[in-house]
Amino acid sequence: MIGQFERREKPIDPVEKPRDTGGPEKPDTDTSRDKLLKRMRKVDPKQSERYRQRTGE
Amino acid sequence: MRPGHLFGLETEYGLLIHNPEVGIPPEMLVHQVRDHLFEQHKVGLIDRHHRAHDEPPGNGGFLLNGGRFYIDMGHIEYATPECTGLSEMVAFDRAGDVLLHQTLVDMGLSEHASFIKNNIDYETGATFGAHENYLVSRDFPFTERGLGRLVPFLVTRQVFTGAGRLGANFVPEGYMVLGDPEFPKIPFQISQRTDHIVSDFYQWVQFNRAIINTRDEPLADPGRYRRIHLLLGDSNLSEYATALKVGTTALVLDLIHEGVAPDVAILDPVNALKLISRDPERRWEICLEDGKPITALEVQRDYLDAGKKYLSGQSDDIDWTLKAWEETLNDLETGDSEKLVGRVDWASKLWLLEGFMAEEKLTWDDPWLKSLDLEYHNLDPERGLYFGLEAEGKMSRRTTLESIQQAMKMPPVETRAAGRAMLLRKLMKDPAPYMFNWTSVYIEGQHLSMVDPFQTYLKEAKVFLKTVNLL
Numbered sequence: 001m002i003g004q005f006e007r008r009e010k011p012i013d014p015v016e017k018p019r020d021t022g023g024p025e026k027p028d029t030d031t032s033r034d035k036l037l038k039r040m041r042k043v044d045p046k047q048s049e050r051y052r053q054r055t056g057e
Numbered sequence: 058m059r060p061g062h063l064f065g066l067e068t069e070y071g072l073l074i075h076n077p078e079v080g081i082p083p084e085m086l087v088h089q090v091r092d093h094l095f096e097q098h099k100v101g102l103i104d105r106h107h108r109a110h111d112e113p114p115g116n117g118g119f120l121l122n123g124g125r126f127y128i129d130m131g132h133i134e135y136a137t138p139e140c141t142g143l144s145e146m147v148a149f150d151r152a153g154d155v156l157l158h159q160t161l162v163d164m165g166l167s168e169h170a171s172f173i174k175n176n177i178d179y180e181t182g183a184t185f186g187a188h189e190n191y192l193v194s195r196d197f198p199f200t201e202r203g204l205g206r207l208v209p210f211l212v213t214r215q216v217f218t219g220a221g222r223l224g225a226n227f228v229p230e231g232y233m234v235l236g237d238p239e240f241p242k243i244p245f246q247i248s249q250r251t252d253h254i255v256s257d258f259y260q261w262v263q264f265n266r267a268i269i270n271t272r273d274e275p276l277a278d279p280g281r282y283r284r285i286h287l288l289l290g291d292s293n294l295s296e297y298a299t300a301l302k303v304g305t306t307a308l309v310l311d312l313i314h315e316g317v318a319p320d321v322a323i324l325d326p327v328n329a330l331k332l333i334s335r336d337p338e339r340r341w342e343i344c345l346e347d348g349k350p351i352t353a354l355e356v357q358r359d360y361l362d363a364g365k366k367y368l369s370g371q372s373d374d375i376d377w378t379l380k381a382w383e384e385t386l387n388d389l390e391t392g393d394s395e396k397l398v399g400r401v402d403w404a405s406k407l408w409l410l411e412g413f414m415a416e417e418k419l420t421w422d423d424p425w426l427k428s429l430d431l432e433y434h435n436l437d438p439e440r441g442l443y444f445g446l447e448a449e450g451k452m453s454r455r456t457t458l459e460s461i462q463q464a465m466k467m468p469p470v471e472t473r474a475a476g477r478a479m480l481l482r483k484l485m486k487d488p489a490p491y492m493f494n495w496t497s498v499y500i501e502g503q504h505l506s507m508v509d510p511f512q513t514y515l516k517e518a519k520v521f522l523k524t525v526n527l528l
Binding site for chain 1: 129328
């Protein structure tokens with residue numbers, strides 16, 4: 001199982017593709033940043049030092 | 058004849074180890090994640106054949122959603138299936154993200170590691186890609202003159218496609234600098250990949266990354282189609298930016314095919330890419346070949362105007378793209394990047410970082426900001442800053458939870474991914490020797506050609522299954 005996204009029995013043929021909703025709505029950017037700041041404060045200040053990747057394409 | 062739109066994305070993911078004491082090196086963990094995906098989650102069928110010199114048996118495989126997971130240059134990479142709609146494509150792009158994160162959760166490793174959907178690291182100067190693929194017909198003007206009309210658009214589209222980063226990488230991998238030059242200080246630039254683009258046209262993808270990749274590998278009938286393969290773009294978290302990136306690029310390819318694309322000649326496009334990305338004033342002024350100044354937004358306006366004139370009303374996606382493009386350019390023209398929060402990744406990231414800097418009294422050279430930049434791209438919904446914005450309702454969406462869930466396990470309905478997925482599903486139930494490629498499937502030594510990406514091949518697949526005694 002994949003966490004909350006459990007696989008279900010499904011038909012062999014593909015189902016209807018996701019519908020376009022006519023485009024996203026503009027968000028309200030004036031709401032409080034408190035929750036976001038709280039999330040940001042939890043970030044390990046040194047984690048980027050551990051992020052060493054191989055170069056790709 | 059100009060075909061309809063068909064596109065796909067390929068993403069190379071980074072892997073951040075939170076707790077090195079767990080003792081699993083990142084390069085080993087990506088293999089374990091891949092194996093878990095195929096062996097435990099049963100997302101598809103692992104390859105049993107050599108696909109290429111760097112893709113031995115077991116390196117990856119096709120998925121029940123028609124896409125593909127594989128290991129490439131040490132990164133786990135996800136290719137979406139062939140898509141024909143923008144919302145559909147965004148859903149399939151996000152399906153890969155969710156599958157990877159949920160696999161870490163399922164393996165009990167989400168506290169120890171996270172997949173990062175970005176394109177750089179700050180420690181080694183490495184870069185890894187977010188590639189775009191657009192199908193065009195064989196009579197598309199795949200010449201320096203024809204593709205030359207695409208270059209100014211690609212150089213300037215970063216104003217809404219960039220994912221943003223701190224600082225700059227002045228020496229792309231594979232290059233060296235003689236002497237001891239002093240590089241300018243760049244607090245923040247709007248694109249991650251532009252530092253690593255060193256050519257305008259080139260056929261290879263590493264060390265000599267070009268604005269336009271020219272290799273001729275259509276992954277379709279070579280007599281009818283070509284594939285425009287782009288590797289200069291950033292990985293977008295914003296669904297709006299992903300849709301706008303692909304929508305505008307597909308639209309500009311249409312303009313070129315119709316012979317009505319603007320004739321704009323930018324002086325030194327590779328340098329112009331960097332000038333735009335690194336401009337601290339975000340005025341984005343560059344030069345035309347005749348020496349006249351022009352801004353990135355003016356170049357984009359030229360393409361937008363041509364799109365409105367020649368392509369308006371041809372499809373819902375085109376009309377959405379034209380409207381969103383114009384709104385985005387209008388907002389960028391105000392110079393107030395906060396207007397783009399929720400739609401453009403670099404603006405959303407900058408807004409978060411500047412808010413945090415003000416709150417914590419940090420300066421741009423504080424190393425904490427690099428870690429926060431990374432966290433914007435963290436695919437863990439409980440950690441990632443993009444997901445924090447999404448949870449606060451600040452991100453414009455093109456998908457729903459349901460459409461992403463569907464895209465994790467079902468293919469698009471209008472392309473050959475449908476037939477491919479049907480055959481995969483059957484083989485997972487009734488095993489038989491197989492070999493899957495983008496353009497063909499072999500079962501029991503029998504061959505089904507799937508060279509037209511616009512066909513579903515569902516009927517042909519059923520006949521094929523009867524031929525090999527699986528139906």
